Amino acid sequence: MRRSRLAAGVGVAVAVAGIGLGVVLTGPGGGTWQRDLGSTPDDSRSRGPADVRIVLDAVDFCRLVANRVDPAALATVVDGDHALAQDLFVGAASLALD
Numbered sequence: 001m002r003r004s005r006l007a008a009g010v011g012v013a014v015a016v017a018g019i020g021l022g023v024v025l026t027g028p029g030g031g032t033w034q035r036d037l038g039s040t041p042d043d044s045r046s047r048g049p050a051d052v053r054i055v056l057d058a059v060d061f062c063r064l065v066a067n068r069v070d071p072a073a074l075a076t077v078v079d080g081d082h083a084l085a086q087d088l089f090v091g092a093a094s095l096a097l098d
Contacts, residue, residue, distance in 0.1 A: 020034070
């Protein structure tokens with residue numbers, strides 16, 4: 001299994017080593033990123049195709065990370081592993097400090 005979940009209180013931890021993630025944030029402050037999760041910034045391995053590609057508005061992403069919006073309420077485009085995208089949304093929302 002490429003990923004696993006560990007329920008811990010309110011949050012969900014996801015083991016994602018080797019998972020390819022593409023994120024496109026649209027609008028002001030947006031950009032495009034592709035990372036192999038579990039690698040370091042100076043990792044020289046070539047990146048393969050993303051297992052999941054997520055496109056959403058940059059402001060909506062900020063609201064998600066601040067836990068101010070339910071992931072299901074976001075207007076997102078997800079290509080690839082939808083279950084992994086949901087895990088990533090839950091993980092991003094858990095970054096909020098409140």
